[in-house]
Amino acid sequence: MTTSGTPNPAPAPDAPEPDPVAESDSVAERVPGAGSEPARRRILADLTPLRVSADYRRLWFGNTVSWIGQGMTTLAISLQVYDITRSTFSVGLVGLFSLVPLVVFGLYGGAVADTVDRRKLGLASATGLAVLSAALATAAFAGFHRVWFLYAVVALQAVCAALNAPARSAMIPRLLPAEQLPAANALSSVTTTSGMLIGPMLGGLIVGYGGYQAAYLVDAVAFWAALYAMWRLPAMLPDHGTDRDDPGSGKRASVLGGLRFLATRPNIRMTFFSDFCAMILAHPRALFPAIAVLWYGGDARTTGLLVAAPAVGALLGGVFSGWQGRIRRHGVAILLAVAAWGLAIAAFGLTRNLWLGLFFLALAGYADTVSMVYRSTMLQAAVPDELRGRLQGVFIVVVAGGPRLGDFLAGSVAGLTSPAVAITGGGIACALAVGLLGLRARGFVRYDARQPTP
Template sequence: MATVTVPTEQPPSPPPSPPPAAWYRRAARGALADLSPLRDNPDYRRVWAGQAVSSIGQQMTAVAVSVQVYELTGSAFATGLVGLFSFVPLVAFGLYGGAVADTVDRRKLGLIGSAGLAVISLVLAVQAAAGIGQVAVLYAAVALQAGFFALGSPARSAMIPRLVPAHQLPAANALNTVSMNLGLTVGPMLGGVLIGAYGPQAAYLVDTLAFAGTLYATWRLPALRPLGDRKGRASVLDGLRFLREQPNLRTSFLADLAAMIFGMPRALFPALAVTLYGGDARTVGLLVSAPAVGALLGALFSGWVGRIHRQGAAVLAAVCAWGLAIAAFGALRNLWLGLLLLAVAGCADTVSMIFRNTMMQVAAPDEMRGRLQGVFIVVVAGGPRLGDFESGAVASLTSPVTSVITGGLACVAAALLLAARRPAFLTYDARHPTP
């Protein structure tokens, strides 16, 4: 008779043990922004801290100027002219400042730019305290501020590859984005509190004092003269010709322009706040601040960017993510989901900016970095303003919602077209950078 074997019951497997606490700590460190550029490079640490403080002060001044102009005129159009008076000097002096930064000591040029900004902020504080009440004075001050900023900014940006090693540049650019977005989020809030309590002169005075950090940090730097035997003047046209002949760098600029021109619905926020959400000025404030909050969070959790070598592909992926988030924002009717999508778009913009800056700093030779940073300022300043015009024009022909959705989709289409026209950009490798 055959025997029947009865399988013995196996004891249940023990549940998997949770990862040790050290694993969680390593994962957290890998996700958060890489602080090694601050830890390892004292000169960069001082420059970063000074720029973070002065960025907050500059945003306080921007709010104070708008408040003053509106109080004096009661006109939204007159307040909007503040942007025009800053745009023209930004474009003109951005290109010129980039050319100068390639021929002189960048440390000295950075000092001149920061000192000029501090003096203008002091002048604004004096005029506000004295009750001069002349809009022309405010417009002139804004134009001079934009000129000094555009003159010194290319030099400050072109310094970074001389202050940190190449492998830390992605982390350094992420940290620069943190300081910039701290200014965009904290500055207006602090400015509003100070203006409400003590008047616009308080915001101007704090901004003036904030420049002390930037001036001190720049003063402590070693001389940052041009490398090699470069002499004479650097031509703006030479910089533009260089950019035209370098397909990877040119594509990175075109990708940013596509995002800003087609996918920037900033000018439509007041109309959307009323028609889409039934809100008021407070809703507009939430819409304006949401991308900056997302950008700040993206920079704070940027520890992974240093491990990405295909930076061209990352730029186009980030631009597509921006466009899709903007299109989805236009398609929805829920305010909180809309704010979340705007924050996602801001985060994607941060990723794109980190990699575009890194490509420009590594792939471009030192003698061209100033001029390329000047072009970068023009793109950053001009792109959103062209985007305001594009979104407003489409909205006037269709509707604000249609303008937002089609703009976001056009941004994605432009990124895909760039990928098709320039496949080598997708394979750009940060370990073997080619401009």
């Protein structure tokens, strides 16, 4: 991908017109470490960011290990709460104690990341997460089994995560050139989905063989990889600009400054609106337990398959993401990916074959990864460095809060009509809504990654 402001080479006289969406193969060949293989032949994830930046490589590896450890701890806490209380309601409260601090402190964490050295903030918050995992292990070894203690640790973990994520995401554009951001975000999707899939599986095995204390202890040790990666990074002070036309610019970072910037930047705003279409209108997760029984005559294992299918598709989206680096019309790619999510969910609502249903859910998960890669890339490339933390904070709130609103809407519509109407109707509504957004936001459709405009 060419850098901003660099014109594309003129095509040969007899050459066909260049693809308006894909980049030229010669561009990929200019990327350091990309090798001589033409870009169009790439299918698997582009590992160039891991090869060219030792800082990014350590950060990615550390995050992957810590995400898997956190997935283990999340499952272990849920199992321990149920073991103590024998109440599914008490287990449900674990999610609430995690969600509220994540939403509240997500915006605040972004403002902090735009004020202080992001390396130090990431190091401090990762240390906090490691200490909390060690506290869980110590309490379990000591036989201190109190639900209120587990809830308190979950809430504090969410606070640390809300401070860590904006700082970590805002670091990536400082470690890699702009043309490698899509590949880096695809690799990040592999990290998160691996944590969602591998973490709980390992957590169940470790709890079964070694108890809760073993899972918590492994998580605490796993954080050393993330801490080491943060420690080796250079200083990451925000690059405070002097453009007075940018709301929120200057050395005093505020949440309102970030929101004012968002209100005046239609392309960045559209990344959130498009995500809302998917997460609110077409998010059937809350209905999985019911349809596992009603549609497939299954049980809890069937529900587990339904929950895992989108995550498997998302993981495949990251693994087979080599083509995504050639796309420069990121706005079009986001709109098509969100529409694909909605149509896949609608198709899932129409089938009563379990394996076909799992296929459509996996397809939706793949489309979600494609959308996430380009939305994240736009946030990193089109937003000034001094505002990246705050916009990443907004991103956290949307990602954390949107699916919960989607659960509520799907459950309400299914209660008034049926699960089939809620799922199929929601998927169609998502595709129509994102299509209407595309018709209204012509600038978003014309967005070119070579000249990122917020």
